[in-house]
Amino acid sequence: MFRAAKQNRIFQDVVDQIEEAIIDGKLQPGDMLPSEREMKDLFQTSRGTLREALRVLEQKGLIEIKLGVGGGSVVKAAPMEQVCDSLDLLVRFQQISLRHLAEFREGVEGNVAATASQRATERDIAKLEVLLEKARHYVAKGVSEWRQFVEIDGRIHQALAGITGNPMYIVIHQMVHDNIQRYYEQFLPWTQTRLQENLDDLCRIVALIKTGDAEQASARARRHVRRFGEYMIEKEKERSVAAESP
Amino acid sequence: MFRAAKQNRIFQDVVDQIEEAIIDGKLQPGDMLPSEREMKDLFQTSRGTLREALRVLEQKGLIEIKLGVGGGSVVKAAPMEQVCDSLDLLVRFQQISLRHLAEFREGVEGNVAATASQRATERDIAKLEVLLEKARHYVAKGVSEWRQFVEIDGRIHQALAGITGNPMYIVIHQMVHDNIQRYYEQFLPWTQTRLQENLDDLCRIVALIKTGDAEQASARARRHVRRFGEYMIEKEKERSVAAESP
DNA sequence: GTTGTATAATGGTTCGACCTTTAGTAGTGG
DNA sequence: CCACTACTAAAGGTCGAACCATTATACAAC
Known part of the structure; x- marks a missing residue:
């Protein structure tokens, strides 16, 4: 009080x-x-x-x-970085695990996709399709370009957050993405199959946003990030098992 | 880079x-x-x-x-307050409006309710019902006790976040709640009808969590917080109109 | 015109002194 | 013996003056 x-x-x-x-x-x-x-x-x-x-x-x-x-x-302009930094500290404090981050992210991405599907203009869709084309390009070049693909993936999600027009989504999304990004490096290499799966997801999400189907867009976005999360958690388990009996 | x-x-x-x-x-x-x-x-x-x-x-x-x-x-222990403080600054920087906060909150509360409905133990339910009983008590005493009711309302939502077992939800929920709380003070008085509506919502949400119905619990939780949001935004409009032509 | 150099403004660092707050302890009075 | 007071020392808080390091600018030399 x-x-x-x-x-x-x-x-x-x-x-x-x-x-x-x-x-x-x-x-x-x-x-x-x-x-x-x-x-x-x-x-x-x-x-x-x-x-x-x-x-x-x-x-x-x-x-x-x-x-x-x-x-x-x-x-300075709006101190958005501080929100990311403070959460970053919390994650490193081991208060928040990868599993927690991934679950939260799934929910947020779902909400973002649903909201974006209601608000996307034609220009927004056009921007998304440009990004999508780049993603297709990198996937076509093979697994060696996985890093480029991940970067484009991030930009697509960021674009979706932007389409909602709600700065809360932008900040929170940035924050989660930055903090989960750290794990990517540890959990390669990606397979070509996995790359293709993710690309398909992105294409479908954009298509659903185009038609304004909030329900489906949300569900598909959740499934997409869940794939990321499950893969990383799975890898993390392998690691800890390997660490226990070397 | x-x-x-x-x-x-x-x-x-x-x-x-x-x-x-x-x-x-x-x-x-x-x-x-x-x-x-x-x-x-x-x-x-x-x-x-x-x-x-x-x-x-x-x-x-x-x-x-x-x-x-x-x-x-x-x-110190985990620096959770900093996450709230940094967002607080962003809100005061007028980068994030009440409307934005409310929309984001609606999404989060929906996800929290859905997740909680899958994970609530009998003890969790019991705790919720104790809080619910207190809420009923204050509503019965009339609008004068609106402040007590709002406090219990907050504790119920906090409890739901806790049931998910995901600290991300707890931190984010706390952050949004703290920052939206500031507006409460400005937008009273509440009517008895409004108090009753909110109490009914809470009862239904807890009931749905009890049965583990994620879909319905999520939808009802969203509707509940949307009511809050719409009411406050409506009041805010009245204010700004009044301010323009005094 | 370009390049180099001197200058001064500004943040970064250091040192040493003193003030304020606070817990512990010794002393004092009942 | 207990309770209260006063002293003491440790620790953070503040101050002032000096000096170091960096950098934009102006001026000079080529």
Whole structure:
């Protein structure tokens, strides 16, 4: 019900003031803050304390600090990376396993596909088909190009999230994708069959979105990412078994 | 493809070392770090630089710093709050509107209900029914107790997320709930009818989870949160209209 | 015009001192 | 013997001044 009331820290006060100015729009993205030596006078504090405040703001993703003359603190755009980073930490903290991530992803991709199928314009569809064509290209070149295919796969999913027009989907999708991406590297090589399966999935999903069939698009998208997930979890098991009896 | 290569900052090196020690488990939650004056010698740096590193770690939610003798830096448990905080910032940055949050929430609650209906044990159901009983109690007492009802409502949803056993759902759900909560305050009073509607929803959802009907549970959960969302968006519109022509 | 160099502004680091908070301990009075 | 007070030391918080490292700019040399 109540929050800790410690407010004896000066740097925190500085952080709050600058943060408020940014959120209220008094400081726009791209704006430069005064130099440290000026700000220390403005806030009537020491440079060390002011720098601690800047460290916090930088970590929050609100400012970026550049070196040299003409450098200084510049207000950043929306701090979306921080959401990814904080979850990244949680995953590495082993609070969240691959299985958990994969399950969650399945649900999100399903929702994204359903929403996208209701909102996709002709331009959106055209964009998707360009990506699809690239994917076909890489699959045709064989398993050696698996990395390219995975990259295109990611871009297609990202495009779907974009079509929903909901930044929450974009951020969350990015976050999950970034965090699951780490595992891809460990679980190759992919077979040609698997590549082809995934490509077929993508084609069908786009086709269903074209017709606006939310139900089917959602189900197919879920099946698609479940394939990814099951494969990786399966591989992970093999690993841990191998690790137990080497 | 590549990342910025600036690594000339000493405090960043200190951050990385301590972060790695925590993630690798060499430092367990609850462990105390040495005092600033000791660490400055260990890392062979100045106290100011070391303190900047500690500020970053504190902001990341990895450590907590206490004052006075016997105080110092103590390693925290899983930094879940940071995920909420970073999204909170994004919302306040006006990158994400109530509408976006509500839509995303609808999808998540649907997935949570579906998954929970497959995994709920008898104990889980019992817990839910205890909460349900409390909700009934507050509704019976009338609109004046709307705040209590909303609190129970939140706990029921949180319980559902817990039943899935997937920490991703718990974290994401918490995050969305915390960030949407802010709007509740602005959009009262609730009518008795509305209170009753929501209670009915909750009862039906729990009943469907009891029977393990994922489809229906999901649909009902979505409808439930959509009601919340629509009501708030509607109120928000009234507000902005009122603000335009006062 | 291009290249190199000096300059100054700005963040990054260091050192040393002092203040504030806090837990423990010794002392004091009942 | 107990309870309260006051002192002490440890730890974070702040301050100021100096110096180092990086970089954009202006100016000079070719």
